[in-house]
Amino acid sequence: MNVRPKPPAESGKILYTQVYDYIWDRIRRGDWKAHDKLPSVRALAGELQLHRLTVFRAYGLLKEQGIVYVKEKSGYYVSEEQPHADPAAPKGEEAAFFVPTAAGVSEKALSGPRHGGGRMQNTLSEIHRIPADYSFSQALIDPNLLPNLFLSDHVKQVFDRYPKLLGTYSSVQGDEELRELLSADLQRKNKLQVSPDELLITTGGQQAIDLLAGVYLRPMDHVLVERPTYSSALDCFRQRGARLLPVEIRRDGYDLDVVEAYLKRHKPRMFYMNPTFHNPTGYTVPAVQRKQLVELAERYGCLIVEDDAVHDVYFDAPPPPPLYSYDTEGWVVYLRSFSKYLAPGLRICAVAARAAAMVPLLTAKSLADNGTPLVNQKLFQHCFESVRLQLHLEKLRTALQIRRDVMEQALASGTGWQWFRPQGGLNLWVHLPDGLNANRLLTESIRRGLTFVPGTICDPMGEMNDQIRLSYSFMNEARIQEGVHLLVRLAEELVQSE
Amino acid sequence: MNVRPKPPAESGKILYTQVYDYIWDRIRRGDWKAHDKLPSVRALAGELQLHRLTVFRAYGLLKEQGIVYVKEKSGYYVSEEQPHADPAAPKGEEAAFFVPTAAGVSEKALSGPRHGGGRMQNTLSEIHRIPADYSFSQALIDPNLLPNLFLSDHVKQVFDRYPKLLGTYSSVQGDEELRELLSADLQRKNKLQVSPDELLITTGGQQAIDLLAGVYLRPMDHVLVERPTYSSALDCFRQRGARLLPVEIRRDGYDLDVVEAYLKRHKPRMFYMNPTFHNPTGYTVPAVQRKQLVELAERYGCLIVEDDAVHDVYFDAPPPPPLYSYDTEGWVVYLRSFSKYLAPGLRICAVAARAAAMVPLLTAKSLADNGTPLVNQKLFQHCFESVRLQLHLEKLRTALQIRRDVMEQALASGTGWQWFRPQGGLNLWVHLPDGLNANRLLTESIRRGLTFVPGTICDPMGEMNDQIRLSYSFMNEARIQEGVHLLVRLAEELVQSE
Numbered sequence: 001m002n003v004r005p006k007p008p009a010e011s012g013k014i015l016y017t018q019v020y021d022y023i024w025d026r027i028r029r030g031d032w033k034a035h036d037k038l039p040s041v042r043a044l045a046g047e048l049q050l051h052r053l054t055v056f057r058a059y060g061l062l063k064e065q066g067i068v069y070v071k072e073k074s075g076y077y078v079s080e081e082q083p084h085a086d087p088a089a090p091k092g093e094e095a096a097f098f099v100p101t102a103a104g105v106s107e108k109a110l111s112g113p114r115h116g117g118g119r120m121q122n123t124l125s126e127i128h129r130i131p132a133d134y135s136f137s138q139a140l141i142d143p144n145l146l147p148n149l150f151l152s153d154h155v156k157q158v159f160d161r162y163p164k165l166l167g168t169y170s171s172v173q174g175d176e177e178l179r180e181l182l183s184a185d186l187q188r189k190n191k192l193q194v195s196p197d198e199l200l201i202t203t204g205g206q207q208a209i210d211l212l213a214g215v216y217l218r219p220m221d222h223v224l225v226e227r228p229t230y231s232s233a234l235d236c237f238r239q240r241g242a243r244l245l246p247v248e249i250r251r252d253g254y255d256l257d258v259v260e261a262y263l264k265r266h267k268p269r270m271f272y273m274n275p276t277f278h279n280p281t282g283y284t285v286p287a288v289q290r291k292q293l294v295e296l297a298e299r300y301g302c303l304i305v306e307d308d309a310v311h312d313v314y315f316d317a318p319p320p321p322p323l324y325s326y327d328t329e330g331w332v333v334y335l336r337s338f339s340k341y342l343a344p345g346l347r348i349c350a351v352a353a354r355a356a357a358m359v360p361l362l363t364a365k366s367l368a369d370n371g372t373p374l375v376n377q378k379l380f381q382h383c384f385e386s387v388r389l390q391l392h393l394e395k396l397r398t399a400l401q402i403r404r405d406v407m408e409q410a411l412a413s414g415t416g417w418q419w420f421r422p423q424g425g426l427n428l429w430v431h432l433p434d435g436l437n438a439n440r441l442l443t444e445s446i447r448r449g450l451t452f453v454p455g456t457i458c459d460p461m462g463e464m465n466d467q468i469r470l471s472y473s474f475m476n477e478a479r480i481q482e483g484v485h486l487l488v489r490l491a492e493e494l495v496q497s498e
Numbered sequence: 499m500n501v502r503p504k505p506p507a508e509s510g511k512i513l514y515t516q517v518y519d520y521i522w523d524r525i526r527r528g529d530w531k532a533h534d535k536l537p538s539v540r541a542l543a544g545e546l547q548l549h550r551l552t553v554f555r556a557y558g559l560l561k562e563q564g565i566v567y568v569k570e571k572s573g574y575y576v577s578e579e580q581p582h583a584d585p586a587a588p589k590g591e592e593a594a595f596f597v598p599t600a601a602g603v604s605e606k607a608l609s610g611p612r613h614g615g616g617r618m619q620n621t622l623s624e625i626h627r628i629p630a631d632y633s634f635s636q637a638l639i640d641p642n643l644l645p646n647l648f649l650s651d652h653v654k655q656v657f658d659r660y661p662k663l664l665g666t667y668s669s670v671q672g673d674e675e676l677r678e679l680l681s682a683d684l685q686r687k688n689k690l691q692v693s694p695d696e697l698l699i700t701t702g703g704q705q706a707i708d709l710l711a712g713v714y715l716r717p718m719d720h721v722l723v724e725r726p727t728y729s730s731a732l733d734c735f736r737q738r739g740a741r742l743l744p745v746e747i748r749r750d751g752y753d754l755d756v757v758e759a760y761l762k763r764h765k766p767r768m769f770y771m772n773p774t775f776h777n778p779t780g781y782t783v784p785a786v787q788r789k790q791l792v793e794l795a796e797r798y799g800c801l802i803v804e805d806d807a808v809h810d811v812y813f814d815a816p817p818p819p820p821l822y823s824y825d826t827e828g829w830v831v832y833l834r835s836f837s838k839y840l841a842p843g844l845r846i847c848a849v850a851a852r853a854a855a856m857v858p859l860l861t862a863k864s865l866a867d868n869g870t871p872l873v874n875q876k877l878f879q880h881c882f883e884s885v886r887l888q889l890h891l892e893k894l895r896t897a898l899q900i901r902r903d904v905m906e907q908a909l910a911s912g913t914g915w916q917w918f919r920p921q922g923g924l925n926l927w928v929h930l931p932d933g934l935n936a937n938r939l940l941t942e943s944i945r946r947g948l949t950f951v952p953g954t955i956c957d958p959m960g961e962m963n964d965q966i967r968l969s970y971s972f973m974n975e976a977r978i979q980e981g982v983h984l985l986v987r988l989a990e991e992l993v994q995s996e
Contacts, residue, residue, distance in 0.1 A: 125861070148665060149661060156657065163650050164646045165650070166646070166842075166844060167641035167644035167841065167843055168843050169638060171627070204867055206865070206867050210865055210867070232864070239712070345666050345668075345872050347867070362623075363623070369845070373844055
């Protein structure tokens, strides 16, 4: 294969908004107070090792928003009055969507004292707080698809077996019986060589991502992320002050030349990826690339964080083996979450890592919560090893495939909607008809009791305003159909009104 | 009261070891590589806003340990070979204790790739990993003191009531019924005005501390901590790169002049305190100081983090009201953990915070794990509201008081042991007989199957090597007696052998 290497786009937009965030964060925290002189463009560019133009553009935006002012021949100063609302990210108006304030506490927050906490956001979690009749934003399994009676009977057996369960702490790393079970299972079903010592139990995949960000990322570190990707991972990395380097994910995977150019040029600490039934696109990175990616990671000393949340939710054929299975040198950390589709109320994720990554992860986990509660682990263990649960998984696949088909049929009733048909996972990644923008549509949809995830928050660059993620996992067929028809109508109204 | 204000000791030792940590961390992460020239003393002192002598001493220690070398008339350079083991904290030999390597994974870690993770440690968690016949290091309730049969019967009722519990996610903030219950309970029993909206459910107090550190602390921020205090909180703050300002805690509370001088001079972001049956000393800060502390926090804009983990474990009289009850302006965040003494396997903590702190905490919680699993919350709720559990609490108090008395009697059999008699909580804070040092004693004790917490790890300055924490909550009376007698014998042998 002879592909001409493309130089990675230096995502200037990302960088200057990050500098903007950095400066505004320090002003909000009170490091720089009203009428303080700010560092010169030259000095700040030197400190952050950036091009001066990038810092200049950041100051320009801060000035435009009234956060700083300029004294002729002197420099930039902090304004007396700061804008009240957090503009979150400096985007144009059409790149934001409107959330009714009743849904959040954000308004009240403005009246309290300023504690100087850093800027943080998790936009996906804000969307999930919105009450909705049709929730296409929740990539969760409908609780009605779970074998609930079986599960609650099972719980009773577990408590008969471990009567002191509520009184017992887990170890930080996780229950040994559970780790042995998962180690054997990963070996049998996925050919993964991972010993119980190489497994850490976390409270869902989200915690694993947050722990890894805490261990590996410092302000201004580079991290490779897919474009688009899971937005709460982006928020985790941003919270640590990391710089995001976006790698497009396509039906056939990544452009490895772009990946290599980034690795060479920026020496990123980490490549966070979701190569199997990717969220939000549904794409699966082919086996041949998986091997090459592990080689690249090893060559350039970049840790791959492989997030594998829906490995078992495939429709026709199982996905290729995880990248972790190609890794002999310890450059891949593998997150296998069971939280999505098997007892989601228990929030169990297994993190596979060799000792070099496991040691700092264990410390981070001990500081984060001293270990996932034993109750969750023991209940999960006994559900997971039961024959019944494996039958459940087969039924679940069929049910989800039907829901995917229903969603596709309903979407086909509209004009100009385009999507990729996923072979697994919980989502459809949909291109909107021409002339529609995702955030406008979401604002209208929220008013009508319908939510979805706009492309903008999945895109590390904050663009992709012509795409949305619709989850088909949370509602039943009838409601999916109604909801999608409502969405299609709303879209038509919006296009006509313009 | 006319106390002459003492200037707070500028804890030079702390600061220079923190600079040492900072530089070594960056070398380990590969920011500065072998034979790179390091910033000059002058430049680094400027960047970190420290006295040059502090930076000079840090470089001195790095040089001594072979981490950097000096070129005449040029400056400091990174050495080719780095010491293999992590010297953790640059202390003298007697300030460290020996943990058998079989207990940890630290040895293996050295063979893997260097991912450039930051330096992290949680020494308490390492002590807990050591298998021991007599575990005085665990400040946990003996599972045999819990009403286990009642709890497991109860679980079954909860699952009958919520058959879909395992399939349902919690909100990020926590289950509403549980927050309503706790809000009413805090009001009724503790006169705390806290609405359900002002409560966040976390996975134990440890998670709450970690979330708060993430929201409020950036590298080189100052944080006030008690001396001694809970060592895992110190590790959380160190992990964020914060500078620790130690405030002595005594039987009658703090020296408020010292506190105020620190507030004035260093503008700390946070005062982390544990004013009720303090860990490890057992002291309780008197009511009059509580009010004054809240006023100081408000005057100087410093957030008080009030950790209240054993509020209900009192022996004779209930403790004074929490600082939170005096706070009208939102400068106190209150951590009420139920994890220690009521269904510890569920790990439930309630964080009370006004909106200004709650908003960023909710974001941090959503990024950390998307909310504490619902199972834990619902099981806790129904245990907590049952009449039986309140009876359990009364029995528990009596049982713990007896264990405390047994431990005191056993200690009295030795010579030169001194301690404070706590009126609640789980620990005795013990001064060793003259000539003994805690880490030597711990090393010997581990060999004989006995663990405790050495004062050094509770002290933000790493000293207090003549004090230890013994928990009387985890073992029964007979084993407490045997264990303390063993400890007393070991101490006598050590003194005689010197």
